[in-house]
Amino acid sequence: MIFRPWLTLRTAGLVWVLPLLLLDASQATGQVRDLLARPEFSLTVELPETKNDTNNLLSQVDQQLQQAKWQDAIDTLERLSSRHGSEFISQGKDQVDLGSEYVYYDELKTYLQRRIAEFSRQTPEFLEAYRDRIDPLAKEDLDAAKATADPEVLAATINDYFLSSHTDEALLVLGDLLLERGRFNEARTAWERISPRFRTPEDPRGVLLAMAGQPMWVAVGGIDWKQHRDHVAALLNEAASSASLATIPDTDVDPAAVWARLCLTSWLEGSQQRAAVELELLQQLHPAAEGYLGGRNTNYAQFLAKLIETNPGSTAISPSSGWPTFAGAYSRTAKAMQERKVSDYEPAWSVTLDVQSLSRAPGNNGFGDVRTLEDIPLIAEDGDALLSTFPVVMGDQVIVADENRVRAFQLHSGLPSFPVAGNQVFKRNDLDYGAFLTTGRRVDFNFGPDRMRRGSPLRGMALRFLHALGPARFTLSSDQTKLVARIGTTAIGVPYVQAQFQNPADMVVFDMRKEGKIEARVPPVTELSGPWSFEGTAIVQGNRLYCGMVKSGVRDELAVGCFDWTTSQLIWRKKICTVQPYGSGLVADGEFGHRSHNLLTMVDGVLYYNTNNGVIAALNADRGRMLWLTRYPRMEMVPRSLERAHPQVQRNVNPCIVERGLVISMPLDCERLFALDAATGQLVWQTVPGGLDPTHLIGISGEDVLVSGEQLFWVHVDSGRIRAEFPSVDQAHLDRGFGRGTLVGDQVYWPTRDKVYRLETKLADDGSIVPAAEPIDLSQFGEEGGNLVYSDGQLIVAGPSRLTVYTPVVDDKPPPAASPSQE
Known part of the structure; x- marks a missing residue:
C-alpha cells in the first residue's frame, strides 16, 4: 500500500491500524519510524517567488527602458502586473549580526510600482509617456472613488x-x-x-x-x-x-x-x-x-x-468591560480598566478545568508509557499540568473552551450562563458544568478504553498511538454578540494512522444572545481542497472569519484564509510559504504531528501573521493582498525525542503585537524579540540573540512592551532596550513566573505559582520597578497561579486544573513603599 499523507484527515478506515494488530507492535512501529525518521530539522523557508518567465519579462523591461522604448515597456509592465503580480520578489535585506539577516519581500505588483517610481524620478520622459496613457481614466476613477468616501474603494483605485x-x-x-x-x-x-x-x-x-x-x-x-x-x-x-x-x-x-x-x-x-x-x-x-x-x-x-x-490622546484599546479575545484585543495588546483601588482579593467561585499534559512517546512495547515529564524544562508551566486555558469575557459571562466543550459562567456568581438541555444537573467539579457545547469525545490521542473515537471497532482496545508535538492551547474570539471557538483536535499533520481517530477542528460560531446557539460550523477542508487545518482560533468581524491555515504534507503549506461564516464559504486564501513540519522534523525517532495555535493580529484593516516558521506577513483583510513579507533569522533547532522537543515549540500562542506603527514579535523559532515597521516590514530593532527567553508578550503600556516567562521584562518599545526585570538577579528567592499576566490600568498583574504580583507599568525615574500593591497570596486559599484576565473588577485565574474568580477587597489605603525584595 502507498503511504499518502496528503489524504484528507476526515477519511475513516483501518488500513494503517492493521499492521499494529497483526504484527508485533514494536516491530510495526519501528518500520514506520525507520521509513519516516529525519536526521535534522530544516530551517529552509520556501516562498512563491518569481519564476523564470517572470524574470525574463523583468529583464525585457530593463532593456526596453534602457532603449527608451517607453510604450513597449509600459505594455510589458502591464503584462507582468496582470499575470504575475501576486508572486513574491525580494526588495532588500538587513544583515544585523554574523549569519543573521532579515529579508524583505513584496508582491511583484508593489515592487514594480516602487521601481518605476524611482526610474521616473531620473527619467521624467518615461513618466510623461506613462501618464499620457493612464491619466484620463485615472482622474475619472479616482474622483468617483473619492466621492464614495469609502477607504477600501479609494485604496483599490x-x-x-x-x-x-x-x-x-x-x-x-x-x-x-x-x-x-x-x-x-x-x-x-x-x-x-x-x-x-x-x-x-x-x-x-x-x-x-x-x-x-x-x-x-x-x-x-x-x-x-x-x-x-x-x-x-x-x-x-x-x-x-x-x-x-x-x-x-x-x-x-x-x-x-x-x-x-x-x-x-x-x-x-x-x-x-x-x-x-x-x-x-x-x-x-x-x-x-x-x-x-x-x-x-x-x-x-x-x-x-x-x-x-493639553491632555494626550489615547488609542481606544482598553475595553471598559469584557475581554473579547486573547490579549484583550485583535491588536493583541489591551488594558483592563480599574476604577478603584484594591488592597486584596478573595476567591468568589471556581470550577474544574480539563487537565492537559504534554504527549509522551510510546514505551518500548509500543503500547505503554514508561516516561515522565518532570525533567522537561518548560518555562512558567509544567508538562504534566499545562496552562492551556485562556478565558474571554463577554458582558457578564466568563467563557472557556477545550477540544471537546465550550462553557459559560456568570462572572459574579459562577452559575452556568445558560440552562442545561434535558434538565441535567452537574456539580461544579464536573467538566460539563456550564457547558453549552459538548462533543462527548476525546481527540487528543491518549486513547484508552474511554478515549476512542465513537463508532471505532478499536474502542475497547487499550492502544497507545504516536502523539503530537507541543502543548495544547485553547483560545476564543468574539465580537459584541458572536463567539468563535476552534472545536476538535489541535494536532496538525498527524500520520495517517492517527487520522482515523480524529477530525481536524472546525471553527464554530455561537450566538451568545441565544444561549450559545450554534450559528455556523465552518470546516477547514472540502472534498477537493486537501488536508487543510485551522492553526488557531479565527478573528471574527461581521460575517467574516480570518484565520491561519496549514496544508499538511511532507512540506507544510502555510496560508491565511478568509471565510464567510454565514455560508461556510471560502472568500480568499493567500499562500504565505512552505516549510518543514515541526512534528516530522524535530522528533528524530518517528513521524509525529504537532499542535499549532497561531493567532492572527488585526489592526486598521490589516492582518499580521506570525507563522512561527521563519516568516512574518502583512495582508489586506478585505482582499487578501500581500502588503509585505519579512523572513527573520531562525535559530538552530536540534532534533530529539518527543519529550525533549516539546520545550522548543512551547511558545506556540504568540501573535504579533501591533501598535504605534510597530509589529512586535518573538516567534518560537527565533531567539530574539524584534520590531518591524508596520508599513514596510523592515526591521526597526531587535534584542540581543538569546538575551530573552520569554513565553508571553503581555502588551504595551507607556514606554515599554511587557514580556514574561520565568521573569517579567520591561523592553523599551521604541528601541528594544531591556530596561528592567522582575525578579532581579538579587531577588532569586522570589517566585518564578507561572502563566500569562495582564495589564490592568497602569499596573501589570503578573502570576507566579503562589502569588500574583501587582507592579506599576511605569518605572521610577531611576529605572527601578515600583510596586503598586502587596502581592495577592493565592496559596492561603489552596489555589495557584495561571493565565490571568481582569474584567469588571474581577480577577480571573485559569490554572492547570481550575478556573478561579477572585473578587476585590476594597481599601483606600495608599500602596506600600516597600520593594518586593523586602518581603
Missing part, C-alpha cells in the same frame, strides 16, 4: 493608477478618511506614500539617527537642529527614494500638510514622544505653514503645539 498625476491628492484624502475611522497605521502609510521625503533618506554624513527607509521621527529624535537643520532640509528636498514604500515621483502636495497630519495622528493614538518629535520637525522646517486642520484654517505648528500641551 489608487493601487490601479498609482503613478498617475492625480494619485498624490487621492492619497491625502485616503489618509484623512482612514484617520476619521481611527485607522492610524493605515492613515500614516497613505500619507507617507505621497513623497519619499516622509521616510529617512540616505545620509552619508551620518547625522540622521536611523537607517534609510525607517520612519523620519526616529531619525531626527534628539538631533541638534541648530547645527543640522540645513543638512536635514537639503536631504528631504532631494526627495530620493530610500524606503521600501512605493512613493509618488513628483507631487504638489504641501509637505507641511503631511507633517501636520502625521503629528496629529501620533497624538491621537497616544504616542506622545513621536508626536513631540514630529512637531519639532514641523517647527524647524515649516514654522509659518498654514492650512486646514482641526476644523479651521490655522498655522499648523502653533495649533499642534497647543494641542500637545
